[in-house]
Amino acid sequence: MTDIDGLLNDLRVPVVGAPMAGAAGGRLASAITAAGGLGMVGVGNVATVEQLAPELEIASAGGRFGVGLMCWSLPDNPELLDVTLAASPAVISLSFGDPRPYLSVVHGAGIPVVAQVGTRTEALDVLDAGVDAVVVRGDEGGGHGRGVVATLPLLQQVLDITDKPVLAAGGIATARGLAAVLAAGAAAAWVGTPFAAAEESLFKDSAKQAVIDADTDQTVYTRAFDVAQRFDWPTIYGGRALSNDFTAQWAERVTELEADVPDAMTAQMKQARVQGDTAMAPVYAGESAGLVTEHRTAAQVVDSFAGFRDYLVAAQRWL
Ligand SMILES: Cc1cc2nc3c(=O)[nH]c(=O)nc-3n(C[C@H](O)[C@H](O)[C@H](O)COP(=O)(O)O)c2cc1C
Incomplete structure (x- = not known):
């Protein structure tokens, strides 16, 4: 079977x-x-x-x-x-x-x-x-x-x-x-x-291009995107995504973000995803992006x- x-x-x-x-x-x-x-x-x-x-x-x-x-x-x-x-x-x-x-x-x-x-x-x-x-x-x-x-x-x-x-x-x-x-x-x-x-x-074209442009050392494992979007992922799971402006600011400050997620951030993240704004939205990809x-x-x-x-x-x- x-x-x-x-x-x-x-x-x-x-x-x-x-x-x-x-x-x-x-x-x-x-x-x-x-x-x-x-x-x-x-x-x-x-x-x-x-x-x-x-x-x-x-x-x-x-x-x-x-x-x-x-x-x-x-x-x-x-x-x-x-x-x-x-x-x-x-x-x-x-x-x-x-x-x-x-x-x-x-x-x-x-x-x-x-x-x-x-x-x-x-x-x-x-x-x-x-x-x-x-x-x-x-x-x-x-x-x-x-x-x-x-x-x-x-x-x-x-x-x-x-x-x-x-x-x-x-x-x-x-x-x-x-x-x-x-x-x-x-x-x-x-x-x-x-x-x-x-x-x-x-994937949006901008996200595909971002994967092609990224090197093996330009990804980050973080829960920040899920916290920003108020997704209820169990906390043992993060996600690996391309490093971008958002991760530069928040990937290392997830606890702080969790304590108070601004409504404006959740809305902005949603909009960024719709628009394919790869500086803000997650582009989920692993280290092999560099390949x-x-x-x-x-x-x-x-x-x-x-x-x-x-x-x-x-x-x-x-x-
Ligand atoms: C954009 C993206 C979305 C993913 N979504 C899921 C998913 O919905 N379900 C799942 O089981 N795994 C998901 N994964 C994880 C993959 O199943 C897989 O573990 C991972 O891509 C393997 O690593 P690689 O990206 O280096 O090939 C996703 C991975 C990526 C890159």
């Missing part, structure tokens, strides 16, 4: 397009799948059924796809899970919170479940809950997650505690990076930032990973 390995074995390139709220809609997901990866649709904490349903329709018209849900916000909008199940995705990600309340219904629909984790303890917990595969997501990754352990140490730890498939996420943006995690034992790479900047992404240097289609991004075998061969001199 829940054969993640079978799903991954069918891919031309072992790359899963990460579910990314605000970036990965149906168009991006289906473009990644068409190119030989597995595309996923991201469902954010403020998503509505009316927004999600058409995206899932586009994704399913393009073949196999996955959906990424946020456990902490599902109780506020449980219909998001109903709509997702009705679209029969090939895999569902239950991340950012406890997957237990949703596992039996998803498994009952014959759909495998993966969960992103940011520590060894979290990996043990979701494995105990019964997920079918684990995505180890390092601190260098873009978007929300834990900000505590980097991808490679976490991957090595988690591979040692389970025989289930382990996917690697965070900082993987080239064939070299893909080869590295596959050589370590990962079943596939779970890639966000390079696809967020792709033509089919829902994204040109405008590409999702197919070009998938193709850029396809040369990973050359690097596996290079490592064979040690055999």
Whole structure:
């Protein structure tokens, strides 16, 4: 029933397009799948059924796809899970919170479940809950997650505690990076930032350009954007975004901001997002932004990973 390995074995390139709220809609997901990866649709904490349903329709018209849900916000909008199940995705990600309340219904629909984790303890917990595969997501990754352990140490730890498939996420943006995690034992790479900047992404053009312009040292992990927007993200989750004028002022002063978020700031942040003002609004992206240097289609991004075998061969001199 829940054969993640079978799903991954069918891919031309072992790359899963990460579910990314605000970036990965149906168009991006289906473009990644068409190119030989597995595309996923991201469902954010403020998503509505009316927004999600058409995206899932586009994704399913393009073949196999996955959906990424946020456990902490599902109780506020449980219909998001109903709509997702009705679209029969090939895999569902239950991340950012406890997957237990949703596992039996998803498994009952014959759909495998993966969960992103940011520590060894979290990996043990979701494995105990019964997920079918684990995505180890390092601190260098873009978007929300834990900000505590980097991808490679976490991957090595988690591979040692389970025989289930382990996917690697965070900082993987080239064939070299893909080869590295596959050589370590990962079943596939779970890639966000390079696809967020792709033509089919829902990112505004200004945000795509900002990712292309940023270097590896121009991101910051912070809760400041969520606090400014009055989002109720559990406090263990921050998000990695491009450094900008707002983070320069607030990334290190989150406690102060939390004590008193000015209404004007919340309104300004909302407006900045609508207008694509990258100096104020969050552009969620990881350290691999520095490896994204040109405008590409999702197919070009998938193709850029396809040369990973050359690097596996290079490592064979040690055999
Ligand atoms: C713009 C953006 C939005 C994201 N939104 C989600 C999301 O809605 N759900 C989720 O599970 N992960 C989300 N993530 C995290 C990704 O699933 C993944 O962990 C991360 O992108 C991997 O690191 P990378 O960006 O270095 O490839 C998001 C990441 C980015 C860059």
